[in-house]
Amino acid sequence: MDLSFLTVQVLSALRQAAFLFLISSGLTLIFGVLNILNFAHGALYMLGAYFMYWITLYIVGTGGFLLALVLAPLGVALIAAVIETGLLRRIYMQEEIYQLLLTYALVLIIDDLAKIVFGPEFKSIPKPDVLSGSVTLFGGTVPVYTLLVVILAPAVALLLWYLLHRTKTGKVVRATSSDREMADALGINMSALFTLVFAFGAILAGLGGALAGPARTVFPGVGTEVIIESFVVVVIGGLGNLWGALIGSILIGSLETVGIIVFPEFEMSLIYLLMVAVLVVRPWGLFGRPLKVKALSEKNLAMEAQEISPVHFSVHPAVRWAPLLLLLLVPLVTGRFYQYLLSQIFIASLMAVAFNLLLGTTGLLSFGQAAFFGVGAYTVGLLATKAGFGTLPALFLSPVTAAAAAAVIGFFCVRLSGVHFAMLTLAFGQLIFTVAYKWYGFTGGDNGIQGIPVKPISIGGLAGIDIGSNQAMYYFVLLVVGLSVGLIRRIRSSPFGATLKAIRENGQRASYLGVNVKLYQWTVFVIAGAFTGLAGGLYALMEKAISPEIIHWTKSAEPVFMTIIGGIYTFVGPAVGAVVYIVLNSYLVAWTEKWALVLGLVLLTLVLLLPGGVVGFVNEKARQILGKSGCIRRWSFSKSAK
Amino acid sequence: MAFLDLNSVNTYYGRSHILFDVSLSIEKGEVVSLLGRNGAGKSTTFRSIIGLNPPQSGEVVFKGERISGMRAFRICRKGIGFVPEDRRCFPDLTVLENLEVAIRREKEVASPWTVERIYALFPRLQEREKNLGSQLSGGEQQMLTIARTLMTNPEVLLLDEPSEGLAPLVVALLAEMILKIRKEGVTVLLAEQNLHFCAKVSDRGYVIDKGSVKYEGPMSDLLINEEVKEKYLAV
Ligand SMILES: Nc1ncnc2c1ncn2[C@@H]1O[C@H](COP(=O)(O)OP(=O)(O)OP(=O)(O)O)[C@@H](O)[C@H]1O
Ligand SMILES: [Mg+2]
Numbered sequence: 001m002d003l004s005f006l007t008v009q010v011l012s013a014l015r016q017a018a019f020l021f022l023i024s025s026g027l028t029l030i031f032g033v034l035n036i037l038n039f040a041h042g043a044l045y046m047l048g049a050y051f052m053y054w055i056t057l058y059i060v061g062t063g064g065f066l067l068a069l070v071l072a073p074l075g076v077a078l079i080a081a082v083i084e085t086g087l088l089r090r091i092y093m094q095e096e097i098y099q100l101l102l103t104y105a106l107v108l109i110i111d112d113l114a115k116i117v118f119g120p121e122f123k124s125i126p127k128p129d130v131l132s133g134s135v136t137l138f139g140g141t142v143p144v145y146t147l148l149v150v151i152l153a154p155a156v157a158l159l160l161w162y163l164l165h166r167t168k169t170g171k172v173v174r175a176t177s178s179d180r181e182m183a184d185a186l187g188i189n190m191s192a193l194f195t196l197v198f199a200f201g202a203i204l205a206g207l208g209g210a211l212a213g214p215a216r217t218v219f220p221g222v223g224t225e226v227i228i229e230s231f232v233v234v235v236i237g238g239l240g241n242l243w244g245a246l247i248g249s250i251l252i253g254s255l256e257t258v259g260i261i262v263f264p265e266f267e268m269s270l271i272y273l274l275m276v277a278v279l280v281v282r283p284w285g286l287f288g289r290p291l292k293v294k295a296l297s298e299k300n301l302a303m304e305a306q307e308i309s310p311v312h313f314s315v316h317p318a319v320r321w322a323p324l325l326l327l328l329l330v331p332l333v334t335g336r337f338y339q340y341l342l343s344q345i346f347i348a349s350l351m352a353v354a355f356n357l358l359l360g361t362t363g364l365l366s367f368g369q370a371a372f373f374g375v376g377a378y379t380v381g382l383l384a385t386k387a388g389f390g391t392l393p394a395l396f397l398s399p400v401t402a403a404a405a406a407a408v409i410g411f412f413c414v415r416l417s418g419v420h421f422a423m424l425t426l427a428f429g430q431l432i433f434t435v436a437y438k439w440y441g442f443t444g445g446d447n448g449i450q451g452i453p454v455k456p457i458s459i460g461g462l463a464g465i466d467i468g469s470n471q472a473m474y475y476f477v478l479l480v481v482g483l484s485v486g487l488i489r490r491i492r493s494s495p496f497g498a499t500l501k502a503i504r505e506n507g508q509r510a511s512y513l514g515v516n517v518k519l520y521q522w523t524v525f526v527i528a529g530a531f532t533g534l535a536g537g538l539y540a541l542m543e544k545a546i547s548p549e550i551i552h553w554t555k556s557a558e559p560v561f562m563t564i565i566g567g568i569y570t571f572v573g574p575a576v577g578a579v580v581y582i583v584l585n586s587y588l589v590a591w592t593e594k595w596a597l598v599l600g601l602v603l604l605t606l607v608l609l610l611p612g613g614v615v616g617f618v619n620e621k622a623r624q625i626l627g628k629s630g631c632i633r634r635w636s637f638s639k640s641a642k
Numbered sequence: 643m644a645f646l647d648l649n650s651v652n653t654y655y656g657r658s659h660i661l662f663d664v665s666l667s668i669e670k671g672e673v674v675s676l677l678g679r680n681g682a683g684k685s686t687t688f689r690s691i692i693g694l695n696p697p698q699s700g701e702v703v704f705k706g707e708r709i710s711g712m713r714a715f716r717i718c719r720k721g722i723g724f725v726p727e728d729r730r731c732f733p734d735l736t737v738l739e740n741l742e743v744a745i746r747r748e749k750e751v752a753s754p755w756t757v758e759r760i761y762a763l764f765p766r767l768q769e770r771e772k773n774l775g776s777q778l779s780g781g782e783q784q785m786l787t788i789a790r791t792l793m794t795n796p797e798v799l800l801l802d803e804p805s806e807g808l809a810p811l812v813v814a815l816l817a818e819m820i821l822k823i824r825k826e827g828v829t830v831l832l833a834e835q836n837l838h839f840c841a842k843v844s845d846r847g848y849v850i851d852k853g854s855v856k857y858e859g860p861m862s863d864l865l866i867n868e869e870v871k872e873k874y875l876a877v
Binding site: 168171172174175178179181182183184185186187188189190 | 692693694713714715718719724726730732733734735739740742743744746747790791794
């Protein structure tokens with residue numbers, strides 16, 4: 001290895017680290033003060049790049065490159081200030097997940113708006129001549145632009161240090177990030193500070209985008225890749241810690257550079273592997289500290305009231321069985337489109353209901369459920385195509401392998417809570433995704449597996465039942481999902497389920513009562529993983545083809561959406577959410593290209609207006625109406641049937 | 643109308659009703675004690691006044707203006723300083739920075755607190771000026787939280803169990819400080835379980851139990867009222 005090669009590689013690592021630092025420093029600053037893990041930070045980065053493109057093209061020209069580098073981030077800050085004051089501010093008092101979802105909805109909206117305004121194609125931003133050349137450094141050829149980036153990022157780091165430690169506002173920011181309530185009682189205007197910090201974080205993201213734009217390319221959705229990388233950086237460094245973000249950026253930047261040279265196939269896997277390794281050794285990141293559990297008084301009291309309110313009423317058995325009967329009759333009168341649509345809904349419902357066993361029942365936000373879905377699907381796919389397994393044996397093994405994966409992943413994840421738990425599940429999920437995506441020899445890589453055979457089912461030597469047709473598949477999926485959902489319902493209302501709810505309400509108190517909280521959380525994680533794997537297995541049989549996209553983290557976001565749409569604190573909520581989501585998705589895709597925009601707006605509206613979800617809302621209304629009309633006594637209300 | 647009035651305040655944590663029609667009335671320049679056992683509702687009363695747990699009904703009136711319903715930072719800027727019970731100085735900030743972030747209302751008062759005056763009152767803090775909040779001893783942290791709140795130039799100081807967990811010598815020192823602070827013209831409301839500490843510094847006291855006021859009167863009367871002491875205070 002000679003010096004010129006080393007110089008080039010080191011500078012390339014530093015350049016990568018510089019971009020990562022610009023983005024993740026804003027992310028971590030926002031988390032430190034507002035306690036929000038801002039999914040939209042990647043979208044702000046993208047806006048920075050687009051603004052840079054637009055400003056250099058139409059306003060200042062390439063000659064005004066440096067001016068544009070200042071203006072673009074300011075534009076992003078303006079948009080961020082509007083987002084903070086108009087939207088985020090309304091939900092600070094609610095649980096973390098609503099803030100996470102709101103920022104995620106913003107990602108969908110901003111990405112699609114960017115597509116409308118700037119067009120779907122890749123854009124490259126021209127650099128001025130001074131910055132386009134390259135220089136020779138220790139015998140290696142280094143682009144001038146790389147030098148600019150590598151010098152600018154540390155300058156920003158120094159500036160940040162100065163602002164945080166030497167100015168009054170900076171000190172106030174640090175004070176607030178360690179004790180928000182105390183800062184409030186000392187006369188610090190939290191609202192103004194939040195807007196300021198959010199906008200400032202956005203400047204950093206915008207600067208990252210504006211600076212990266214000319215070096216990389218810009219396209220709608222570019223933020224989605226960037227944001228996950230920055231999550232990894234800030235989680236490794238310790239959420240809310242600026243030095244953590246700096247060290248994390250350098251680590252990841254170097255690892256990516258080394259990875260590309262040494263293991264070009266598994267470069268991305270290395271990153272997630274590092275994150276997993278760090279969190280296993282230091283659950284709160286290199287420089288992080290355990291997050292304080294929110295005091296009850298800090299939580300939204302309205303939300304809590306909703307949780308406690310008796311939202312469940314038992315309906316007449318006839319009413320309960322009628323939908324099932326209807327579902328049995330549907331395929332006799334409808335065509336293949338509806339049979340397929342409904343089968344999709346069943347599978348999504350199973351995934352969502354299993355997910356809500358974690359979120360709604362136990363209070364664990366998993367952002368890696370797609371991994372178990374994928375493990376189940378690949379189990380069926382591989383066994384059926386490569387090992388010649390029959391349909392039922394292969395399907396039977398899908399929850400088993402998924403449970404095994406969940407057992408290993410859960411072992412590490414349940415040691416964490418809140419956002420850290422979500423991030424570690426996400427990292428594990430992405431680890432599995434990158435492996436499935438690149439391991440051509442085993443998983444077929446990005447081609448996936450095609451032509452999964454669905455052999456006729458033979459039970460006890462009876463003549464085989466062919467489920468290859470759409471209609472037969474419909475009944476098969478309905479049967480398996482119906483039985484699974486029934487089983488999950490049983491689990492939820494069992495004493496085991498009651499303990500899970502106690503853990504969600506107050507984990508500490510539960511542990512004082514002698515409950516092994518971690519063991520319960522691990523067990524439910526494995527159970528949810530198994531059912532998710534089964535849903536994946538069914539998916540593989542129904543689609544007869546799978547690709548690694550089903551393991552990507554955006555797939556993990558789906559059950560989260562469905563649950564929020566339907567209602568966290570009800571059993572059927574996630575299933576209703578699945579209906580809404582799948583129907584919306586398939587019709588919107590047919591009807592408009594802007595389905596992400598519409599979905600984002602729907603989510604935004606739900607988070608802001610119906611935090612209890614559709615089912616929560618209907619229940620509340622039903623209760624009011626029934627209560628008023630005097631029917632209420634005839635209905636049996638059970639307290640807290642979540 | 644008194645300087646600070648609580649009129650039939652009712653406060654909840656979620657669904658649990660904690661304060662029941664609490665009424666207090668504090669005159670300018672007084673040191674008033676709020677006595678009660680663990681869980682009696684002292685801290686909740688303070689949190690209701692400062693706006694961290696706003697009352698559901700009833701009102702808090704300060705200098706003739708209704709402050710209940712305002713946000714905590716506004717109430718602080720009106721001139722009410724809150725020193726919480728669990729010594730929450732900012733652990734990542736130095737002693738000096740802890741004081742700096744709290745500077746408020748310098749123009750509203752005749753002789754605002756400065757870092758120098760604070761150091762004169764708490765010499766120990768000056769010695770530890772460059773240390774982080776997390777590096778201080780319990781007594782030093784208590785002084786820092788009081789000093790920090792003084793930097794907001796309050797007219798009323800809410801002190802929540804300042805003597806808790808401090809060595810007797812430090813407690814005696816604390817009593818001295820409170821008297822000095824009062825001399826500066828600051829009205830003090832003191833939540834305590836330690837009756838004798840209260841007797842040293844305050845003129846009047848309220849006894850609170852299970853969220854409602856059970857007794858009110860001069861400290862000298864309370865000291866000899868065996869019935870109240872037995873029933874509501876752990877002495
Ligand atoms: N965050 C909270 N959520 C629910 N209940 C609470 C909360 N904080 C306090 N309580 C309850 O409110 C009641 C009054 O508590 P408070 O802290 O005001 O008492 P206190 O007089 O300050 O006690 P101590 O001397 O222990 O500080 C207690 O019964 C307590 O259990
Ligand atoms: Mg208390």
